[in-house]
Amino acid sequence: MNTGLAFDLLLAAALLWSAWRALATPDIFRAVILFIVFGLLMTLAWARLDAPDIALAEAAIGAGLTGALLLDAIGVLRGRRQEKP
Amino acid sequence: MKAVVLAAAAFAALLVAVMLDLPAAAVDLPAAVAANLSHSGVAHPVTAVLLNFRGYDTLLEIGVLLLALLVVLAVSPHAEEPAGAARVSVEPVLQAIARIAVPLMLLAAVYLLWAGAHRPGGAFQAGAVLAAAAVLLHLAGLLPGWHAPKLLLRAGLAGGFLVFLAAAAALLARGALLAYPPAAAGALILVIESALTVSLGLTLAGLFLFLSRDEA
Numbered sequence: 001m002n003t004g005l006a007f008d009l010l011l012a013a014a015l016l017w018s019a020w021r022a023l024a025t026p027d028i029f030r031a032v033i034l035f036i037v038f039g040l041l042m043t044l045a046w047a048r049l050d051a052p053d054i055a056l057a058e059a060a061i062g063a064g065l066t067g068a069l070l071l072d073a074i075g076v077l078r079g080r081r082q083e084k085p
Numbered sequence: 086m087k088a089v090v091l092a093a094a095a096f097a098a099l100l101v102a103v104m105l106d107l108p109a110a111a112v113d114l115p116a117a118v119a120a121n122l123s124h125s126g127v128a129h130p131v132t133a134v135l136l137n138f139r140g141y142d143t144l145l146e147i148g149v150l151l152l153a154l155l156v157v158l159a160v161s162p163h164a165e166e167p168a169g170a171a172r173v174s175v176e177p178v179l180q181a182i183a184r185i186a187v188p189l190m191l192l193a194a195v196y197l198l199w200a201g202a203h204r205p206g207g208a209f210q211a212g213a214v215l216a217a218a219a220v221l222l223h224l225a226g227l228l229p230g231w232h233a234p235k236l237l238l239r240a241g242l243a244g245g246f247l248v249f250l251a252a253a254a255a256l257l258a259r260g261a262l263l264a265y266p267p268a269a270a271g272a273l274i275l276v277i278e279s280a281l282t283v284s285l286g287l288t289l290a291g292l293f294l295f296l297s298r299d300e301a
Contacts, residue, residue, distance in 0.1 A: 052205035053131045053206075055205075056205060056206065061209075061289070064213070065217060065293070068293065069292070072296070
């Protein structure tokens with residue numbers, strides 16, 4: 001019971017921290033990685049809340065597909081910047 | 086900056102206060118779901134709600150996803166170049182991993198679809214795994230980006246929505262939208278979910294692959 005509570009508190013703190021860092025970091029690549037980390041932590045949170053269905057969807061769509069899309073967008077943006085300096 | 090942080094903190098505190106202040110739900114939905122689960126054709130309450138009790142919502146959700154993909158198709162300049170060969174600069178390790186992982190991901194998608202009837206899983210998760218497999222193949226350089234969708238791809242994209250709509254229309258004669266006959270509910274849900282899985286996988290992958298320009 002106590003371990004569970006400690007884990008939940010740690011999880012909540014990590015969620016808040018990664019969310020804040022993802023918004024505040026100036027490096028856009030780091031922001032995307034932090035967003036993916038946030039998504040994976042959110043998956044853990046859903047699993048802790050006994051909602052495995054939402055946890056599955058969050059891991060696949062929130063962290064996986066959205067992260068890949070954002071990384072792709074960064075690649076396109078960087079390519080465009082190099083094309084037209 | 087400080088003002089924004091303070092405002093966000095105040096808003097968060099307000100949200101928490103409102104959440105704690107909410108009255109208890111007037112209708113005991115979990116009990117209602119549990120009472121009707123035996124008529125729904127599936128044994129997992131979440132799937133029963135998504136595909137049977139509130140199938141209407143899911144039907145519209147699929148429509149919204151399809152609309153989103155249509156918008157992507159409308160804004161992506163797909164006519165400018167023919168679908169070229171896959172990226173030249175590919176990493177052999179990534180390709181090898183993709184070749185091993187993608188068959189396993191397909192297997193996982195089918196398992197998730199099948200498991201949806203009695204445990205967490207279902208069409209959305211299976212479709213997302215399918216889409217992730219397609220994205221992985223694309224990133225490894227094994228699957229070129231999509232340009233103008235041909236007839237087969239269009240059929241795949243719209244198929245889930247059409248099958249769902251056809252089931253809804255066929256059952257409309259029974260008086261209510263998407264009120265499955267209990268005897269056939271399980272089979273109907275499986276058919277709809279299978280079509281949805283393919284369509285969702287293609288749609289989610291399409292959001293990625295139609296926008297991809299194959300830039301090395």
